[in-house]
Amino acid sequence: MNHEGLVGKRILAVDDEEDVLVIIQEQLGECDVTAAIDYETAKKYLEEDAFDLVMLDIMGVQGFDLLDLARQKHTAAVILTAHSLTPESLQKAIDKGAYSFLPKEELSRLSELIEEILEDVERGETHWPRLIGRLSPRFREMWGQSWVEVRFPPDSKAS
Numbered sequence: 001m002n003h004e005g006l007v008g009k010r011i012l013a014v015d016d017e018e019d020v021l022v023i024i025q026e027q028l029g030e031c032d033v034t035a036a037i038d039y040e041t042a043k044k045y046l047e048e049d050a051f052d053l054v055m056l057d058i059m060g061v062q063g064f065d066l067l068d069l070a071r072q073k074h075t076a077a078v079i080l081t082a083h084s085l086t087p088e089s090l091q092k093a094i095d096k097g098a099y100s101f102l103p104k105e106e107l108s109r110l111s112e113l114i115e116e117i118l119e120d121v122e123r124g125e126t127h128w129p130r131l132i133g134r135l136s137p138r139f140r141e142m143w144g145q146s147w148v149e150v151r152f153p154p155d156s157k158a159s
């Protein structure tokens with residue numbers, strides 16, 4: 001599948017698992033992907049370079065601290081996680097200004113999802129409504145009704 005919206009986009013991918021970084025680089029072949037396996041390397045890249053999007057793991061790389069730095073630089077960031085997917089981490093990502101929250105189980109669809117997120121970023125819109133539409137059944141199954149207590153941005157609706 002051709003993802004023209006990804007061509008030439010600069011992406012910083014940060015994860016402490018090398019195999020995840022390899023998958024990201026493979027899935028986003030149309031992009032210029034810079035990979036960082038630890039907080040210090042990612043921080044250096046964020047301070048010295050410009051990116052269209054930053055993908056941050058929560059665990060092992062201080063993802064929420066890097067999210068703060070990305071937001072200070074006015075760079076769109078998404079949280080990418082597997083084991084830390086909880087209503088609390090979702091809320092924290094929203095509160096800190098993440099554009100989206102991607103489960104690692106969706107890495108096989110990464111090109112499609114990142115293209116979608118970048119479209120929303122370019123339009124100045126949040127990606128949360130699309131995320132909610134796609135993942136609300138999963139959230140409900142994982143967390144029961146407690147997931148609807150997550151406070152999404154005003155233009156998003158949890159169902």
